[in-house]
Amino acid sequence: MVKITVTAVGGRRLPLAPGLPVTLEIAGKTTEVATVGDVKAAFAVKYPQFYASRQKLTLKGDKKALKDEATLASAGLTDGTELEIKDLGPQISWKTVFLIEYVGPLIIHPLMYYLPRVFYGGPVQHSLLQRYVFLMVILHFLKREYETLFVHRFSHGTMPFNFVFRNSAHYHILGGLLLAYSVYSPTYSATSPYIQGTVRDDPRFLWAYTAVWLFAELSNLKTHAILRDLRPAGTTKRAIPYGYGFDFVSCPNYTFEILGWTVISLMTGSYSAWFFNIAGALTMINWAFKKHRNYKKEFGKEYPKRKAIFPFIL
Structure with a gap:
């Protein structure tokens, strides 16, 4: 005893x-x-x-x-x-926090897309660009919810309950309210001079960007699956990840996440999209540096030479 x-x-x-x-x-x-x-x-x-x-x-x-x-x-x-x-x-599970974070945009974007009279004071004839962006945003956050439920294995079970408000602000405000209000506004409508007769109304332009976005989303999912398979269920085991992006950087999941939002930012040219993208990128770069240092500290000489987040650069 x-x-x-x-x-x-x-x-x-x-x-x-x-x-x-x-x-x-x-x-x-x-x-x-x-x-x-x-x-x-x-x-x-x-x-x-x-x-x-x-x-x-x-x-x-x-x-x-x-x-x-x-x-x-x-x-x-x-x-x-x-x-x-x-x-x-008081504590709350990481899984619950993630579910709350990602459900915000899944509610906010459809409301602003389908109820323009409420938010803009009149109807909005949606352009091809707006339709593409709406579908991309919804699919992205549905993927994030799916990963939370069926892919991610968390090294920490819980976090302080009050953190849920801080963590959700990024997605609910920047990726929800500000982004949705901007890209579904009359500025990007089918009758707007910003869209009519420009490359943003060209299906070939939209398909090309969508192809890159789809590559980024599927690649992000692939890297999350690799990380999941490194950690047996119910453990906090850590191992060196290899393959599909990991041979070049320690955190390719962040690399592909940034690429996906950069595509949407370039497609729309929206200041709100760029603000959301840059704010998220800066956070992920910081996380990547920390994880990169932890990998090198934990595995020492066994850890291969690679950058933290951007191949050959950073």
Whole structure:
């Protein structure tokens, strides 16, 4: 049996866990076998509202969270050691967050496309460009919902609930309200001088761009499938990805995502489309650099030479 004392970080009072510090007993295990996850489970038994994903356990005086799968011995803990706990707040699953993020544009775009009188004060005769863009946006976010449900395997089960508002703002506001209001407006209608007699009304132009967009979307799906197959279900295992874009960059899924939105930005010339595209690209470039560094740190010399996100460039 192992005994571990848990106290609040900085001696603060935790409403969901009155009476701290508390000593927990993990029966039938030694420090070589018992894990940090076992400590969290024991704490949740005593304080049911303080479920495991809401807990952040650290060594006393340290800010780095201990991994659930780490044994107490590997974390430097002995019988009777004191750990500090922090309340991460109400949690929500990553899968739920993604579903909420992507459903916004799936609601907003059809509303603005099919109800122009409500948003523009009159009818809009949709141009070929608007029809193509509408279909591309809807298919993109349906694909994202499908990937969330059936493709992605998340390394972290939950995130703080309040993050859902921050994360959704990018898709609901930039990719939803601003993008939809711009591209379905009379400026891009069939009778607009911006469209009539221009390349944006030429089916050959639209088909060419759509072909590139379709390549980007299917390639993005392919890279997500490769990443999924590297991680067995129910694990956080990491491995070096190879093939289909991964031989050139660490994050080709981001590369193809940016390419797809660049196609829509070029097709429309909309400032809103470019703003949404650039904002997303900057975020993905930052993520790619972090993942690239983590890959090199974790796998060392085994990790092949490749760029982070743009082949031969970045």
